[in-house]
């Protein structure tokens with residue numbers, strides 16, 4: 644029997660575990676996404692931290708791809 648998934652179900656945020664209809668593809672709710680963006684911005688500004696290192700790697704990778 645085929646299941647009918649017409650009903651929209653709420654997903655859970657991976658950080659605050661709040662259920663929301665608005666969960667990003669990374670599993671974050673709107674609030675946590677905002678927090679993460681703010682954190683990333685401050686890390687990029689201060690040029691240190693886990694997010695900055697990741698961002699730097701991603702950026703150089705895409706730049707390399709672009710240069711080819």
Ligand SMILES: [Zn+2]
Nearest residue numbers: 656659672675
């Ligand atoms: Zn959240």
